[in-house]
Every structure is written in structure tokens, then in C-alpha cells.
Amino acid sequence: xxxxxxxxxxxxxxxxxxxxxxxxxxxxxxxxxxxxxxxxxxxxxxxxxxxxxxxxxxxxxxxxxxxxxxxxxxxxxxxxxxxxxxxxxxxxxxxxxxxxxxxxxxxxxxxxxxxxx
Amino acid sequence: xxxxxxxxxxxxxxxxxxxxxxxxxxxxxxxxxxxxxxxxxxxxxxxxxxxxxxxxxxxxxxxxxxxxxxxxxxxxxxxxxxxxxxxxxxxxxxxxxxxxxxxxxxxxx
Numbered sequence: 381x382x383x384x385x386x387x388x389x390x391x392x393x394x395x396x397x398x399x400x401x402x403x404x405x406x407x408x409x410x411x412x413x414x415x416x417x418x419x420x421x422x423x424x425x426x427x428x429x430x431x432x433x434x435x436x437x438x439x440x441x442x443x444x445x446x447x448x449x450x451x452x453x454x455x456x457x458x459x460x461x462x463x464x465x466x467x468x469x470x471x472x473x474x475x476x477x478x479x480x481x482x483x484x485x486x487x488x489x490x491x492x493x494x495x496x497x
Numbered sequence: 498x499x500x501x502x503x504x505x506x507x508x509x510x511x512x513x514x515x516x517x518x519x520x521x522x523x524x525x526x527x528x529x530x531x532x533x534x535x536x537x538x539x540x541x542x543x544x545x546x547x548x549x550x551x552x553x554x555x556x557x558x559x560x561x562x563x564x565x566x567x568x569x570x571x572x573x574x575x576x577x578x579x580x581x582x583x584x585x586x587x588x589x590x591x592x593x594x595x596x597x598x599x600x601x602x603x604x605x606x
Contacts, residue, residue, distance in 0.1 A: 423596040436592040488540040
């Protein structure tokens with residue numbers, strides 16, 4: 381069964397350092413997303429991406445964050461200068477078409493646990 | 498701010514019982530509704546989707562939607578200890594899913 385793949389599963393970094401989280405969405409999916417979940421809190425939307433452009437982003441997704449699809453398979457989230465409060469589980473997700481249509485579903489990767497020290 | 502509200506629980510049920518999980522949402526234009534299961538430290542796993550008013554059954558799971566009341570529910574029949582997890586309600590917003598905080602379900606043997 382096709383799945384969303386994320387690497388690494390755990391990332392430890394020092395405050396102020398840049399991190400890149402990587403994802404390989406399901407191959408025939410066209411819409412890509414990043415979500416995060418701080419320990420004990422809800423799953424929060426960060427950004428959606430379609431046709432090599434950001435289509436929607438949340439207030440969390442400030443200038444410290446960026447996303448890129450550097451090739452035909454990878455989708456990355458970069459945090460330029462990490463803060464302590466960036467510590468969270470980051471989930472990549474993908475969908476075949478725009479959410480809200482019938483039968484469109486969102487599938488998640490296994491996540492990257494980011495710890496900022 | 499579009500909100501999805503769930504009781505955080507825990508909801509405790511004995512093995513074999515029916516577990517009933519509820520969710521309300523604030524955005525009347527939401528069209529699609531989902532239930533995800535999340536085990537501790539794992540990613541959300543899609544278990545049910547529902548798009549029309551009424552009931553939708555899949556095995557031991559039944560999702561119920563009432564758009565007039567802005568209410569979604571999930572029934573789990575014959576609950577098993579392996580069903581113990583956090584259940585996340587999610588509704589579509591503009592180009593994203595909006596999640597509730599989740600309800601923790603504990604099924605005791």
C-alpha cells in the first residue's frame with residue numbers, strides 16, 4: 381500500500397540552527413501538507429502546497445519556515461533558525477486532489493520528532 | 498477562527514461495549530468530515546470519512562453526521578483493548594483539514 385515517507389524519524393538540533401525535514405508523498409498525489417503536533421496538543425496545520433506553490437499557510441508558518449519540492453518526489457520543510465518552541469512532531473501529508481471534494485482524503489507520514497535544545 | 502471541539506476524555510468503556518465519541522464544528526461550509534485514530538507517539542491514521550447527513554458504517558465503526566447541528570460522531574461497537582487510542586475529529590477548511598484536540602478512549606479488558 382502506498383504511503384507517505386518521512387525522514388529522519390528524530391532530529392535533535394541546537395537553538396538557532398537550521399533544520400530540513402524531508403518527505404516523499406504518495407506518488408500520484410498532487411497536494412502536499414505539513415502539520416505539527418506539540419506534545420499533548422492538537423494537530424496543527426502549517427502549510428499546503430500545490431503546483432510548486434504555497435496554496436495556504438497558517439499564522440504559525442512565518443518567515444522562519446519554507447517549503448520546497450526540489451525534485452519530482454521529495455517535499456521538504458525548512459526551519460531557518462530554530463527556537464525552543466519549534467520542538468514538536470512534524471507530519472507530512474498528501475492528498476490526491478483538493479480537500480473538500482468527495483472521496484478526497486489526507487494521508488499522513490509517520491512524522492519527524494524535532495527536539496530543539 | 499474555525500474550531501473543532503471534542504471532549505478530551507478519557508472515555509473509559511469495558512471490552513465489548515459501544516464507545517461513542519462526539520465532535521462539533523463551527524464552520525458551516527465544511528463539506529467533508531473525518532475520524533482519525535492516533536496511538537501515542539504515532540501519526541494520525543484515517544479510519545472513517547463521511548460527507549452526507551446520516552450514518553455510514555464500516556465494520557465495527559459507524560460515523561454519524563448532522564450538518565444542521567454541526568455535529569459528527571463515531572460509534573465503535575464491540576470495543577477492544579486495541580482500540581485504546583486518541584480519536585481525532587477533522588473537518589475540511591480552505592485547502593486543509595482542521596483537527597480537534599482529540600478524545601482519549603480507554604477500553605479495559
